[in-house]
Amino acid sequence: MTRGERAVAIAAPISIVLLWQLAVSTRFLNPGLFPPPSEIAANFIAYASSGELATNTAWTLGRLVVGCLIGGIPGTLIGLAMGMNRWVRAYFQPVVALLYPIPKIAILPLLYFIFGTGEQAKWAAVAVGVFFLMVINTEAGVRQIDPIYLDVARAYRIRPMSFYFRVLLPGALPNIYAGIKLSIGIAIVLAVASEFQLTRVGLGFAIFNAQQLLDVDRLYAALVAVSLLGCILTYGLDLTERWAIPWRRARK
Numbered sequence: 001m002t003r004g005e006r007a008v009a010i011a012a013p014i015s016i017v018l019l020w021q022l023a024v025s026t027r028f029l030n031p032g033l034f035p036p037p038s039e040i041a042a043n044f045i046a047y048a049s050s051g052e053l054a055t056n057t058a059w060t061l062g063r064l065v066v067g068c069l070i071g072g073i074p075g076t077l078i079g080l081a082m083g084m085n086r087w088v089r090a091y092f093q094p095v096v097a098l099l100y101p102i103p104k105i106a107i108l109p110l111l112y113f114i115f116g117t118g119e120q121a122k123w124a125a126v127a128v129g130v131f132f133l134m135v136i137n138t139e140a141g142v143r144q145i146d147p148i149y150l151d152v153a154r155a156y157r158i159r160p161m162s163f164y165f166r167v168l169l170p171g172a173l174p175n176i177y178a179g180i181k182l183s184i185g186i187a188i189v190l191a192v193a194s195e196f197q198l199t200r201v202g203l204g205f206a207i208f209n210a211q212q213l214l215d216v217d218r219l220y221a222a223l224v225a226v227s228l229l230g231c232i233l234t235y236g237l238d239l240t241e242r243w244a245i246p247w248r249r250a251r252k
Contacts (some may be wrong), residue, residue, distance in 0.1 A: 035217055043217040044224050052206070053225055060203045061229065063119065063191045067126020068183060075134030076176060080168050082135065083142020096135055104129045104186070105193050112198065122194040129190045130183040137182070141175025142168055177241045184233050192226060203229070 017037045023029040024036040035043075047053045082089040108125055115121040145168070153167045169176075195204025203226050210219035 033216065035220060039217060040220045040224065044221040047218065047221045047225070053221075056201060056203045056206050056222075057225060057229060059201045060188075060191055060195065060226075063122045063194070063202070064126060064184075064187050064233075066119075067123045067191065068130050068180075068187055070123055071127030071130035072134050072180070072183065075131040075179075076138050079135045079138025079176075080142055080164060080172065082139040083172065084168060089139070092135070096132060100132045100136070104190055108194060111194075117198040122191065122199075125190045125194045126187045129186040133183045133186060134176070134179045137175045137179030138172055141172030144175065145171035173245050177237065177245070181234060181237055184230060184237065188226060188230050188233075 020029070020034070021037050024031050024034055044053075078088075078092060082092050104125065107128070108121075111121040111124045111128075115124055149167060149171060153163055158167065191202070192204035192207065195202035196208040199205050203222055206222040207219060207226075210216075210222060
């Protein structure tokens with residue numbers, strides 16, 4: 001990213017905040033429903049100072065990480081197999097086509113029936129959403145690999161494990177990272193939604209509790225926390241992507 005692009009990236013959220021502040025000050029927006037950013041910031045600082053923000057964020061982040069690992073690892077492995085083997089692809093494609101369109105939030109009650117009200121249901125909710133995105137993106141990444149690399153690997157009779165982890169996985173990494181970035185957004189939605197009920201901790205619980213108490217300021221503070229969590233995770237992925245896929249950076 002060039003210096004000019006960084007400046008634009010910084011100016012964009014600042015301009016939105018200033019417009020919001022101006023709209024509330026001129027009563028274009030109802031301050032009862034849209035508190036000014038200055039008030040939200042003060043409430044966010046109070047929320048952070050109380051220790052609740054750190055506790056709720058830690059619980060939500062833990063559920064995100066565990067769910068992403070449970071769904072992402074098998075999703076990536078199955079995607080690699082689907083990309084290379086037409087029989088595996090023929091088996092899994094109808095399953096993915098049937099189950100992927102189902103809204104994952106809609107199956108939360110079913111997950112509570114199956115796993116109970118503990119952490120397993122929340123992990124499962126995140127895992128289900130992440131799994132399908134990783135399968136689809138990884139398969140697409142494998143099928144976009146230049147065939148010459150696959151032909152060379154076969155000509156040298158590389159062992160299956162080396163073939164998967166030294167040829168297929170690096171070749172599919174750009175798509176895998178795209179899948180991870182998409183998965184982060186879906187995972188946050190599902191983790192927060194799973195915390196609306198049957199829990200007493202997490203950013204989702206903070207949002208739900210603020211809504212029940214009609215505490216609009218605290219509701220916005222919790223939403224800001226969710227947004228910042230997603231932003232930090234996305235930028236962290238960007239940094240690891242530059243390290244894991246240096247050849248993409250070299251092309252730019």
